Amino acid sequence: MNNNFKVIVVDIGTGKSSLEYFDSRREWLGGSGLAAGLFSHFGLPDEDAFHPDQPLILAIGPLTGYFPLMSKTVLGFMSPYNNQYSESHAGGRSALSLKFAGYDALVIRGRAKKPVCIGLGSREVRIQDVHFLQGMDIFKTGKKLRNLKPANPGHRSILRIGPAGENLVRFACINVDTYRHFGRMGGGAAMGAKNLKGIILSGDSHLDLDADIRKEYTQVYNDIYSTIVQSGAMRKYHDLGTPENIIPLNELQALPWRNLQSTYDPDVEGISGEKFGKDLLLRQVACAGCPVGCIHIGLLRERFAEEHEYIYRQVSYDYEPIFGVGTMLGVKTGPGVLTLLEDVEKTGLDAISAGVALAWATEALQKKIITRDLTLADLQFGDVQSYREGLAHLTQQPNEFYRTLALGTMKAAEKFGGEDFACVLGQEMAGYATGENYFVSQALGFRHSHLDTGAYGLDQEKDSRNLDKSIKYMQDQEDYRILMCSMVGCLFARKAYPKNNILRALNSLGYEYNESELDECVEKIKYHRWALKFKTGFRPEDIKIPSRYQEVTTWKGRIDADYMHNLKQEYQKVLQDMARKHREKSGEAP
Amino acid sequence: MKVLRTPNMERCIGCYSCSLACARNVYKSLSWKRAGIQIRTSGGISTGFEARVCLACQPAACAAACPTGALRQRPGGGVFFKEKRCINCAECSTACPVDAIYFDPVRETPVLCIHCGRCVSFCPHECLEMVDTSKENQ
Numbered sequence: 001m002n003n004n005f006k007v008i009v010v011d012i013g014t015g016k017s018s019l020e021y022f023d024s025r026r027e028w029l030g031g032s033g034l035a036a037g038l039f040s041h042f043g044l045p046d047e048d049a050f051h052p053d054q055p056l057i058l059a060i061g062p063l064t065g066y067f068p069l070m071s072k073t074v075l076g077f078m079s080p081y082n083n084q085y086s087e088s089h090a091g092g093r094s095a096l097s098l099k100f101a102g103y104d105a106l107v108i109r110g111r112a113k114k115p116v117c118i119g120l121g122s123r124e125v126r127i128q129d130v131h132f133l134q135g136m137d138i139f140k141t142g143k144k145l146r147n148l149k150p151a152n153p154g155h156r157s158i159l160r161i162g163p164a165g166e167n168l169v170r171f172a173c174i175n176v177d178t179y180r181h182f183g184r185m186g187g188g189a190a191m192g193a194k195n196l197k198g199i200i201l202s203g204d205s206h207l208d209l210d211a212d213i214r215k216e217y218t219q220v221y222n223d224i225y226s227t228i229v230q231s232g233a234m235r236k237y238h239d240l241g242t243p244e245n246i247i248p249l250n251e252l253q254a255l256p257w258r259n260l261q262s263t264y265d266p267d268v269e270g271i272s273g274e275k276f277g278k279d280l281l282l283r284q285v286a287c288a289g290c291p292v293g294c295i296h297i298g299l300l301r302e303r304f305a306e307e308h309e310y311i312y313r314q315v316s317y318d319y320e321p322i323f324g325v326g327t328m329l330g331v332k333t334g335p336g337v338l339t340l341l342e343d344v345e346k347t348g349l350d351a352i353s354a355g356v357a358l359a360w361a362t363e364a365l366q367k368k369i370i371t372r373d374l375t376l377a378d379l380q381f382g383d384v385q386s387y388r389e390g391l392a393h394l395t396q397q398p399n400e401f402y403r404t405l406a407l408g409t410m411k412a413a414e415k416f417g418g419e420d421f422a423c424v425l426g427q428e429m430a431g432y433a434t435g436e437n438y439f440v441s442q443a444l445g446f447r448h449s450h451l452d453t454g455a456y457g458l459d460q461e462k463d464s465r466n467l468d469k470s471i472k473y474m475q476d477q478e479d480y481r482i483l484m485c486s487m488v489g490c491l492f493a494r495k496a497y498p499k500n501n502i503l504r505a506l507n508s509l510g511y512e513y514n515e516s517e518l519d520e521c522v523e524k525i526k527y528h529r530w531a532l533k534f535k536t537g538f539r540p541e542d543i544k545i546p547s548r549y550q551e552v553t554t555w556k557g558r559i560d561a562d563y564m565h566n567l568k569q570e571y572q573k574v575l576q577d578m579a580r581k582h583r584e585k586s587g588e589a590p
Numbered sequence: 591m592k593v594l595r596t597p598n599m600e601r602c603i604g605c606y607s608c609s610l611a612c613a614r615n616v617y618k619s620l621s622w623k624r625a626g627i628q629i630r631t632s633g634g635i636s637t638g639f640e641a642r643v644c645l646a647c648q649p650a651a652c653a654a655a656c657p658t659g660a661l662r663q664r665p666g667g668g669v670f671f672k673e674k675r676c677i678n679c680a681e682c683s684t685a686c687p688v689d690a691i692y693f694d695p696v697r698e699t700p701v702l703c704i705h706c707g708r709c710v711s712f713c714p715h716e717c718l719e720m721v722d723t724s725k726e727n728q
Binding site for chain 2: 285
């Protein structure tokens, strides 16, 4: 096995690129570990996220393409949302395209004078002027970019931003192959600040399978493939998909409704996974390299004239977007949710943050903390049209109110009032009002994501209000998730990839780790990532958990505010300790 | 003899498991292009997927175009390929009317479906099938 990482560094300011090799494969593994390593090398921890030379890092891992569901790409970047090092993950065809272009990572530096698109393949780096795409929505941009580079249909990945990214909305996403996203923490704004409208990754080369690994590799592949396809372990992701959780979480009183004013609504059926599956599901598609196919595409039919004139749209839906623009905004019909998701997709916003931001604005308007003069739209829970207007304003930022809201919900709440009901836990909350463990986990999590530790699962266990158990759970989960995200696997594949399967897969390709060596790598990566987050300004003690979270009632009753406070204090210490240990070992200054 | 058919491509989810299986098991590669079955889109994922694969012509235009007999007609449709006889001219790839032969620029040999059926079991949606051509039109 070649132990060097092959990294292409593209400077869109100078127009020059370079190939660089890093001999740290054993320690950085790939994905999350590689991105952190490359950020330490190329990043500017003391500079703003919008500094032209702040790198955008796309990284894949040692199992990418080799095994099923090893289909994700890690984006490592300085988040414009909080000016801290962060990660966002996406699938689509991005991972296999980068793999077959022949690189372990793509690092983008510099700022172009006009909007540009990067075309990257095994024998190509092209930085193309695309000023004519300025302001163009995600779908039209995708079409134009496909025509711009017609080679390799089906074997390439097209990443692009919409107007929200260009206008530097701090929670703009990067769209990947129409239906997937680097959704959270503002990757779209990071691209927008660089004047980088799109990236076309062409997976146009091949790797020979060495004769000495072929037999073992094929055996391990077949074993894992069977687990995924035949065991039924992942069937739920294909069947109704993640929206199958809408009704169960509602029943648990753990589904945030109307800006988390409630955790239950009896009228949930209209946006349930079952309802979407029965009435609106058009088909499922997959990320490249994944036989599951969890991407659910809904059909939105729209009448545009008096006569029977219709257009149809294909809109992807999932649990989180249904929460973001559905339950959080009190929208209770499938077509209503799809209408808003279509708008979110076109402009290139993050569906979760955009929904939570407008939910806060709606409650603030209801409580007369802000006025209609500011919101421009008459935002009301359940009113799809008012939210269509709100999403457009959020993207275009016509006044001071929307300019501030585009910086993040808490920024707007600090300025206009209503901090106590801003549903922000590090960033706008994901759709889990399951309890104290989840709230603390998202607030302090590395990328403020529900996927950092999956603590919504712990909340549903018995004896869930137990400090020692919770800290251990979050640490164990983080360890495993760092390992998966360094390979880089989809976190839906957890059952198919217990640690011993990851080890088998690595060994079958000639990576000679034993379990304790792998554990050691993960621990180092974990400490390294936290050290980067602290170095770029993370102060867990400054993170607020708004009082709305103390008012939540779930199936367990009222939130235990003391437990939540104590858990936050304890978890802070654990994180601070990890960052300190990394600094001591590496000799870095605090 | 049986040949590979793609009767249910409307069900394709674009996972590339078939291409990856062919590359891995037949062409000893990690690739989604060096494969006898290739999955393409035309106009992005919203338009669905198409399989580019040998249609098992009889007579096969690629075999007719091959100047050295490296490609020979296979009974039941399709061709046999003998690498030793190939002079890397790529005439077969040009001759294929449905663009189902990928000429590998690295190995300089044609990559085509040999109708072995090893991709079929990797399709999670039964888009692919091995069919006996003698019974196909009955």
